[in-house]
Amino acid sequence: MSAIQTLGNRLRQWADRANLGLTPPQEHRVHLDAAMAWLKRAQDATPDAGVAQTWLIRYQKWAPSYPETTGYIIPTFYRYAALAGDDDARRRARAMADWECEIQHPSGGVLAGALGDSDQPTIFTPGRCCSAGYGPLRRRATSATARLPCAPPPGCATSWMQTAAGASGVRP
Numbered sequence: 001m002s003a004i005q006t007l008g009n010r011l012r013q014w015a016d017r018a019n020l021g022l023t024p025p026q027e028h029r030v031h032l033d034a035a036m037a038w039l040k041r042a043q044d045a046t047p048d049a050g051v052a053q054t055w056l057i058r059y060q061k062w063a064p065s066y067p068e069t070t071g072y073i074i075p076t077f078y079r080y081a082a083l084a085g086d087d088d089a090r091r092r093a094r095a096m097a098d099w100e101c102e103i104q105h106p107s108g109g110v111l112a113g114a115l116g117d118s119d120q121p122t123i124f125t126p127g128r129c130c131s132a133g134y135g136p137l138r139r140r141a142t143s144a145t146a147r148l149p150c151a152p153p154p155g156c157a158t159s160w161m162q163t164a165a166g167a168s169g170v171r172p
Contacts, residue, residue: 036080036089039073043092049099053114064115067103070096071110 042052042062050065051073077093080086104110109121 032080033084036077036084036086039076040088040092043096048115049092049095050103050115051096064117065099066114067100067110071100074100 039051042055043049045052045062046065048065050067050070052062052064053066053069054063055061056063074093074096077089077096081090081093100110103115105121107121112118112120112122
């Protein structure tokens with residue numbers, strides 16, 4: 001390494017220690033709002049109410065909706081809506097939950113992978129969607145008028161998981 005490179009490295013180290021040229025610290029809320037905006041963009045990028053599986057760097061586009069991670073995101077949107085008073089986040093969470101119900105396999109399972117990857121349900125995804133997605137939706141339907149338009153019966157996906165796993169609890 002040359003003397004100039006060494007000097008440059010030392011100057012960068014000194015600047016880092018002195019917090020020169022770095023982004024100033026922000027309140028946590030700034031980062032939370034930015035993360036939620038990114039998730040909203042991932043939902044808006046799909047033709048349905050699900051959230052895109054990922055951003056495909058090589059192709060510079062969003063992947064199709066992914067039922068599993070959409071199920072994880074539902075309670076995050078409900079919590080954010082309560083924290084920030086964001087009615088849009090609440091509406092989006094409900095739309096995601098409704099979408100999860102609409103695409104649920106007739107057997108009670110939830111599709112594996114991103115939409116279009118498979119027409120078969122998977123064991124893991126229904127458990128996550130039921131606990132993360134459908135549960136919060138049911139808890140928010142507190143009156144007779146707040147019906148669940150397409151939420152599956154509470155035992156539907158769990159019955160499918162038990163049947164699919166078999167008596168041993170391990171899928172053959």
